[in-house]
Amino acid sequence: MTIRTARPNRGQHFRPRTHCLKKLDAIVVEMQDPKNGVKGSEQKLNVTTIPHAITGSDIIAWISNKMKTTTEEAQVFGTMLVAYGYIYPLQNHRKLVMCNDSSLYRFQTPYFWPTQQWVPEDSDYAIYLAKRNIRKKGMLEPYEQAHYNHLHEWLNHKWDFIVMQATEQYKAGRERNKADRVVFDCQERAYWIVNRPPRRTHSALDYGPERLINPNIEEKITFDQHRRINIFYQQAIMRSKVKSSVSLGALVKYITSYKHHDAFLAPCLPSNPWETDHDAYWTLNMRRVEVPTKMRVERWSFSFFELLTDLRGRDDFKIFLKKEFSGENLAFWEAAEELKWGTASSMSAKAETIFKTFLAPGAPRWINIDGRTMGLTVKGLEHPHRYVLEAAQTHVFMLMKKDTFFRYLKSPTYKETQKKALNPEAHNFSSAQLEENARNRSAGIHPIILWQQEEEEKAKAAAAAAPVDVKAVMSKIDRKK
Amino acid sequence: MSRWRHSVDELTAGRQRYQKECERAQNALSRVTSCFQQLVASLGSSADSSYLREEIDQTRALAHRICSGLSHRLLRLLSACDSAPIAVEDRQASERLWVLFLSVVENFLCDLQKAKDLIGQFPLTQSSNRCSLVNTGCTDGLVGVAARVALVQIPWLVLEEEPSPNLTDHIAGLESLLSELQQRVPVAFWSVEATQPAWAEVLSDPDDPDDSLEDIMEVEVVSNSRSRNNVSACCQRKCCRLSCVG
Numbered sequence: 001m002t003i004r005t006a007r008p009n010r011g012q013h014f015r016p017r018t019h020c021l022k023k024l025d026a027i028v029v030e031m032q033d034p035k036n037g038v039k040g041s042e043q044k045l046n047v048t049t050i051p052h053a054i055t056g057s058d059i060i061a062w063i064s065n066k067m068k069t070t071t072e073e074a075q076v077f078g079t080m081l082v083a084y085g086y087i088y089p090l091q092n093h094r095k096l097v098m099c100n101d102s103s104l105y106r107f108q109t110p111y112f113w114p115t116q117q118w119v120p121e122d123s124d125y126a127i128y129l130a131k132r133n134i135r136k137k138g139m140l141e142p143y144e145q146a147h148y149n150h151l152h153e154w155l156n157h158k159w160d161f162i163v164m165q166a167t168e169q170y171k172a173g174r175e176r177n178k179a180d181r182v183v184f185d186c187q188e189r190a191y192w193i194v195n196r197p198p199r200r201t202h203s204a205l206d207y208g209p210e211r212l213i214n215p216n217i218e219e220k221i222t223f224d225q226h227r228r229i230n231i232f233y234q235q236a237i238m239r240s241k242v243k244s245s246v247s248l249g250a251l252v253k254y255i256t257s258y259k260h261h262d263a264f265l266a267p268c269l270p271s272n273p274w275e276t277d278h279d280a281y282w283t284l285n286m287r288r289v290e291v292p293t294k295m296r297v298e299r300w301s302f303s304f305f306e307l308l309t310d311l312r313g314r315d316d317f318k319i320f321l322k323k324e325f326s327g328e329n330l331a332f333w334e335a336a337e338e339l340k341w342g343t344a345s346s347m348s349a350k351a352e353t354i355f356k357t358f359l360a361p362g363a364p365r366w367i368n369i370d371g372r373t374m375g376l377t378v379k380g381l382e383h384p385h386r387y388v389l390e391a392a393q394t395h396v397f398m399l400m401k402k403d404t405f406f407r408y409l410k411s412p413t414y415k416e417t418q419k420k421a422l423n424p425e426a427h428n429f430s431s432a433q434l435e436e437n438a439r440n441r442s443a444g445i446h447p448i449i450l451w452q453q454e455e456e457e458k459a460k461a462a463a464a465a466a467p468v469d470v471k472a473v474m475s476k477i478d479r480k481k
Numbered sequence: 482m483s484r485w486r487h488s489v490d491e492l493t494a495g496r497q498r499y500q501k502e503c504e505r506a507q508n509a510l511s512r513v514t515s516c517f518q519q520l521v522a523s524l525g526s527s528a529d530s531s532y533l534r535e536e537i538d539q540t541r542a543l544a545h546r547i548c549s550g551l552s553h554r555l556l557r558l559l560s561a562c563d564s565a566p567i568a569v570e571d572r573q574a575s576e577r578l579w580v581l582f583l584s585v586v587e588n589f590l591c592d593l594q595k596a597k598d599l600i601g602q603f604p605l606t607q608s609s610n611r612c613s614l615v616n617t618g619c620t621d622g623l624v625g626v627a628a629r630v631a632l633v634q635i636p637w638l639v640l641e642e643e644p645s646p647n648l649t650d651h652i653a654g655l656e657s658l659l660s661e662l663q664q665r666v667p668v669a670f671w672s673v674e675a676t677q678p679a680w681a682e683v684l685s686d687p688d689d690p691d692d693s694l695e696d697i698m699e700v701e702v703v704s705n706s707r708s709r710n711n712v713s714a715c716c717q718r719k720c721c722r723l724s725c726v727g
Binding site for chain 2: 025028029032033034040043050051052053106107108109110111112115117118121123124127130133134137138148149152156157158159160161162163164165166167168169171172173175176177179180183184187
């Protein structure tokens with residue numbers, strides 16, 4: 001038994017993007033028509049002949065005739081039929097494409113057609129694997145073996161049922177005549193290749209999370225819904241608008257700067273871990289890496305926001321500010337962030353320290369904001385809440401962005417970092433190496449270890465950071481004079 | 482004193498006989514459901530016929546009889562567990578049987594629902610309906626399967642011949658049976674363990690002429706790929722590392 005039957009049925013069992021299946025059913029049934037459907041021939045095997053084998057070119061010709069489209073579109077449609085599992089190839093059963101030549105296909109029996117209502121269950125797959133195991137005496141494909149071992153572990157409580165059912169199904173299958181047995185085995189194999197695809201192959205049946213609404217039923221919109229739709233559109237018309245040339249220009253500018261950094265559009269160096277199972281990219285771009293990669297450093301120059309949000313960039317910026325003795329702006333910004341995201345109980349204590357350190361007249365790290373903002377903030381601090389420093393924080397952010405950021409980009413610190421940045425070589429894995437990588441996938445660094453590292457760094461930073469006393473520096477300069 | 486022990490021994494012996502009966506019924510139910518699956522797999526295909534539909538009904542009726550009898554007996558077995566002193570192994574065996582029975586019922590329910598859908602989608606009421614049956618290459622060779630079903634024996638006497646329900650009622654009945662059984666008896670199904678290790682079923686069937694089946698299908702591939710050139714014309718370009726279902 002499965003947990004699924006014990007759980008209450010909350011009605012979320014419609015798979016999205018599969019409501020085309022009803023229409024596909026109708027088309028496949030039309031293909032069967034003896035007068036107007038697809039013409040079949042016989043498949044000759046060693047001991048027997050099996051009818052109803054159809055060639056790819058026939059199917060594609062029928063589709064382009066029926067739907068009045070070009071051959072290319074008909075071929076794509078045919079490939080979709082094969083990928084969904086309505087038709088299976090007889091010659092290369094692993095490659096689920098429709099070829100426009102004399103390669104043979106056969107229709108799948110409706111029992112194995114994809115439906116919207118039910119997913120192919122794991123226990124069914126386990127029974128199939130056990131049956132195949134019996135038939136092939138243990139010679140399963142490696143991905144099938146991996147699935148088998150996994151299912152043996154997870155379905156251990158009903159494993160006896162699975163083996164018994166597999167044996168019985170195997171014996172029941174033996175009762176049929178030879179040709180039908182071959183056909184049934186081909187059908188079952190095709191079904192499970194579609195629904196449990198081998199590693200690194202696409203599955204056309206990928207859908208997202210299950211939905212509450214049945215996409216097949218037509219809903220009638222009520223009067224009240226119409227009224228609300230009308231109000232929504234009227235309000236939308238009255239909103240202020242931006243010229244599309246302006247917004248498109250902004251979008252184009254964004255795309256030109258970011259297009260080389262997008263992992264979907266440009267190859268990611270050294271290699272995309274989701275494709276090659278090698279996590280060099282992640283280790284090279286970690287939070288506290290000594291030498292960042294060139295792409296990362298380039299990204300910091302795009303905008304001040306990028307520099308600040310990448311914590312490694314923020315560290316670099318801090319080093320620059322320390323040389324310039326103007327770290328109080330960034331320190332205030334970070335303190336305000338901490339207040340915004342921190343716990344409610346620590347808020348009043350944090351607000352106190354921030355006031356004493358940054359805002360009070362004569363404070364050790366006094367920030368230079370305009371009088372109006374200062375007044376508002378100090379008044380707000382009497383009753384501190386999470387966003388009391390929002391105005392001051394924005395002002396400080398703009399100060400840093402308009403002035404310090406550009407100086408940083410021209411500074412020797414940044415240029416040094418740019419020079420030292422790594423540019424890793426692209427990996428070039430053979431398929432054997434890819435299999436190896438897939439086997440060696442590890443769980444990565446435990447979050448507790450990362451957290452411990454953070455705590456150590458924070459402790460070190462707190463101990464080492466003596467707030468730069470402006471008065472001491474000023475007096476030193478005075479003495480020098 | 483000895484009389485008490487004698488009655489306890491009788492009780493355990495009776496219990497074990499009861500258990501063996503349930504196990505035989507479980508095997509029978511497994512056989513019937515697997516034959517049912519073979520029959521349902523041909524629904525809507527070129528092997529579909531009214532004979533097939535009748536066979537499906539009869540198989541269903543037999544499965545219904547075994548199910549109801551077995552559910553009553555298992556309920557009695559497991560609720561008797563609580564009253565009389567029972568050995569741990571006996572209790573575990575009963576629980577194992579319970580989990581296996583519920584798994585078979587779930588599996589059978591899935592097949593029933595699929596059968597209902599397929600019968601609705603491919604009705605055989607008129608002769609013109611036969612045009613819409615899918616040409617799958619199967620001719621009707623299901624007599625053997627039907628005969629296999631007919632040979633299944635229920636290990637207890639069926640005294641009352643209650644009429645077997647139609648498909649919709651059968652499905653509803655099984656669903657309510659499942660939920661009722663799960664609520665009545667608290668069995669932790671995850672504590673049941675398999676009796677045989679993984680890959681053990683490979684050694685089960687020594688006399689097996691069926692390796693020829695794979696060879697039949699293999700020979701076809703090889704001969705055809707030798708006649709045309711090895712690389713099929715469609716997927717020539719080397720896509721990214723994700724092989725297109727290759």
